[in-house]
Amino acid sequence: MFSRRSLIGVLAAVTIASPALSAPGEIRVDWATYNPLSLVLKEKKLLEKEFEADKISIRWVLSAGSNKALEFLNAGSLDIGSTAGAAALVARINGNPVKSVGIFSRPEWTALVTRADAGVTKIADLKGKSVAVTRGTDPHIFLVRALDSAGLTEKDIKLVLLQHADGKTALIRKDVQAWAGLDPLMAQAEVEEGATLFFRKAEDNTWGVLNTRAEFAAQNPEIIKRVLKVYEEARQWALKNPGELAKLLAAETKLPENVIARQIERTDLTNASGDILKAKDTVLAAGLALQKAGVVEAATDVKANVEALIDARFAK
Numbered sequence: 001m002f003s004r005r006s007l008i009g010v011l012a013a014v015t016i017a018s019p020a021l022s023a024p025g026e027i028r029v030d031w032a033t034y035n036p037l038s039l040v041l042k043e044k045k046l047l048e049k050e051f052e053a054d055k056i057s058i059r060w061v062l063s064a065g066s067n068k069a070l071e072f073l074n075a076g077s078l079d080i081g082s083t084a085g086a087a088a089l090v091a092r093i094n095g096n097p098v099k100s101v102g103i104f105s106r107p108e109w110t111a112l113v114t115r116a117d118a119g120v121t122k123i124a125d126l127k128g129k130s131v132a133v134t135r136g137t138d139p140h141i142f143l144v145r146a147l148d149s150a151g152l153t154e155k156d157i158k159l160v161l162l163q164h165a166d167g168k169t170a171l172i173r174k175d176v177q178a179w180a181g182l183d184p185l186m187a188q189a190e191v192e193e194g195a196t197l198f199f200r201k202a203e204d205n206t207w208g209v210l211n212t213r214a215e216f217a218a219q220n221p222e223i224i225k226r227v228l229k230v231y232e233e234a235r236q237w238a239l240k241n242p243g244e245l246a247k248l249l250a251a252e253t254k255l256p257e258n259v260i261a262r263q264i265e266r267t268d269l270t271n272a273s274g275d276i277l278k279a280k281d282t283v284l285a286a287g288l289a290l291q292k293a294g295v296v297e298a299a300t301d302v303k304a305n306v307e308a309l310i311d312a313r314f315a316k
Contacts, residue, residue, distance in 0.1 A: 027056055027223065028079045030063040030072065033184055033253050035082040035208055036245060036267060037104045040234040043248055050230050056223075065164050065182070067136035069211070073098055079216050080227055084109075084138030085206035085279045086286035091136070092309045093287075093300055099217050099311040100283075102210040102228045102276050104235075106268040109208075110139040112146060112199040113171060113181040113189060120178050123150040123199055129177040130158040132167035138206055139164070139180035141286055141295075145204050148293040171195065187262035188255055206286050207279035217311065224314040231273040238269055274315025280306065 029047060031038040041047055047058045061078055063069035069081035070091040081098075083091075088100050114120040120129060123146050133140045147153055162170060164182045171179040172193050181189065181197070189195035210231065212224060238245045242264065249260045271278055287302040296302065 085283040097214040108202040111197040118177040184263040
């Protein structure tokens with residue numbers, strides 16, 4: 001049996017052998033055209049300035065969609081990734097240990113899009129039609145919910161799985177009859193190509209959320225707090241400089257300013273970056289709708305998964 005003195009000695013030895021985790025030498029952060037604030041951070045090097053004194057470098061990683069950001073987070077090749085809230089929830093349910101710690105916008109960034117000659121004017125018209133979509137993203141979840149509202153499922157349409165940009169191209173080239181769109185590509189199709197947003201429902205767009213890995217959150221809480229602080233600086237700048245924000249987005253995306261203006265008018269930046277709890281209800285509603293549609297298994301405790309996903313500890 002251990003004496004009290006022996007036990008104290010053993011614990012001391014363990015403490016010496018297990019030093020506190022040190023800060024990483026690099027933080028990997030994504031940027032995405034659906035996240036305007038990420039472009040502000042990247043262009044103005046706000047994170048580089050924040051962590052310069054700590055000798056922590058920033059590596060920027062392009063996310064072409066929520067699905068890509070979540071893949072990178074799950075693989076450990078990204079530390080902070082921007083996605084739709086519902087996409088993060090589905091990933092969490094499927095075993096991806098992500099945590100949503102902040103928000104970057106409250107957008108209407110997805111709708112169902114078609115061409116004038118496609119014969120589609122309402123959701124019921126999609127039966128038997130081909131629809132381009134990026135699985136695991138808010139547009140995909142929006143499509144599932146829209147179909148369910150008309151008594152349809154994915155089995156009633158021909159899903160064509162493409163990344164967002166390819167989905168838009170497929171619609172314009174008449175390879176598909178509809179597309180679950182995403183801004184700014186959706187705005188481009190609407191403004192430049194005459195595409196029609198035949199079904200819109202702003203409240204079914206889940207908020208844009210900032211995610212991290214559970215392990216990274218546990219090991220680096222102060223870093224996450226500082227990233228959220230810098231995101232808030234970018235948000236304040238964007239609100240004060242809408243014209244400059246539009247020019248920055250236009251330059252980065254190579255899209256005309258009138259297209260970017262359409263994206264920005266559908267992007268609400270008035271909520272603080274740390275207000276992750278404001279996104280909670282929309283994420284829960286999306287999860288329950290997906291469960292009703294059979295996308296999420298009936299046995300899944302959606303509410304518990306939302307509680308595990310949304311983490312407000314790092315907000316100031």
